[in-house]
Amino acid sequence: MSDLLKGNFKTKNEVVAPEVAEETLEDRFERTALKRLGGSIAFVSKKKVMWEFKPKS
């Protein structure tokens, strides 16, 4: 049983912590780079790219 809810009785339904997905290498890189932002450290936050590249035909 998970301990997310703490109290003085047993609840009807259990609260189950979701499986935490392993952090991807991409996420780890972006998190680490963010901490060092400045100087020559700058990066593309890939999930935040909103534009699409449409080359003129």
Add this chain to the structure above:
Amino acid sequence: MAKVLLINPTVREEDVPRHVPYGMALLAAIAIKAGHLVQVYDENAWRKGDAVTRQVLEADDWDLIGLGGITTAYGAIKKIVGMAREICPRAVITLGGGVLTSMPQDMMDFLPEVDVGVIGEAFVTFPEMLDMIDAGNRDWKKCNGTISRNAEGKLVLSPMRALIPELDVLPYPAWDLFPLEEVYFKNSESLYSEEGMMAQRRLDINGSLGCSLVCKFCFHLGIAGDMRYEEAKDGGVDVAFDRKGSYTRTIRYHSPEYIVKMVKHAYDTYKIDFIAFIDENLMTMDQYSGRTWLKEICRLWHEYGLAPKKNPDGTWTGVYWGGTSHASLCTQEILKIMREAGCSQLVYGYESFDQSVMKALGKGATPANNIRSFFWTLEAGIRPIPNQIIGFPNETFDSLRADMDAWQKLGIVVKPHFATPYPGSEWYTMYRQHILQQYKGDLERFILDLGDASKSSAIICHNFNAIELVGLRDMMMSFNWRRIDEYEKIWRINHRIPDGKPSTLYPGFAPHMTLDLPEPKLSLATAG
């Protein structure tokens, strides 16, 4: 017996969770003592996302769902009460804490999902509400200290709840209901002193409620005698706090025995090694007690075997501790006694090293006292934490230079906060129109924008706007006197202030602060 779910909403997302919510932990203990069925979900500690919060809400048939916190938790609270109303239509949704108390009517308007707001101290109101639920009574206007809705949906304010006279009647916080081992102890580090940094098992405690000072940026949560119910212009009732010429306070503190026994209990039960006193100000209490309170706490700290002893490897037995002091109220004698009992760090709201800024602030301290207390504290072997603010209403180039001068001479390394009018503070009352103006009249936008005062939100400085303050802070931190001198020249031209005249638009509002917006209209009925 009422089935209660308490949820501690996420706050200060930019940092890891470090503080068990003290008020909520006390309320949980009170409810359990009264025989109720209580569960706590510490969303702020776990940070598991909305899917888990939904599961929590679905875990039982809750009679009451209670949330609370400070104003900056508003965004998280809004989200949770939305889910709670949808998943638990039968439950009474309750909100308390500073977020509600500072602006009860506005909050109830923003959050239609909330049935009952608990204004100010909840030690009696909350268990009384649970008893009412057990009795099938939902006539909240009969319960003092609440704001609720009548059948027509109008807000109803019950009479003000009196503060409990004696704090020692309170049980210890229900620490067991919060993830100490899983989350909080891992984040024990308190980067204010060497010992604070090394702490492995820190807990917070609160030894007193109240503060005799009237700093204009401060809010006392309506639990310090700072709150008054006043007749409003429209004949209704206003919940009012500090205002020029109208300050009220009630000072309460736990006995030294209660405090030290509680720390001993935490030491024996949780093996704590550090205590952070979250009291508004330890020194104001000490002064109020006739200089007996802290001395006695320190004496008992030794007597109960809590005074720390260092091991050769830097670890220790016993409990180091820290809290908040005051520049004018500390004495050399007490600082020395505190150090001997294990005090390693004291926060000083020095705020500014400029005489006119300090005078306008209402803090009862001067730059000279700031400097005196700084040296006394260092001499005692305690690290002073020299908090600084810029962007005061009457901040000028010269006051900023006074800060820089002091930082340079005293070796202070600081990224100052921006003066911020948090709801409940005198600044909020004074500058409400100007705040609204900066958010196009949308008060909720301001509330959602509030976070740590290291970032700018509503500006209340008459001389500098947000962009100027951010730039000036940067230049101050790198001691770039030249750039600041240069900018003052440009500023004077822009504001048509000739050389030799003080570089200020204060008093009298800056042009960008003059628009008068009407107060938002609210429907408010008063319980008889």
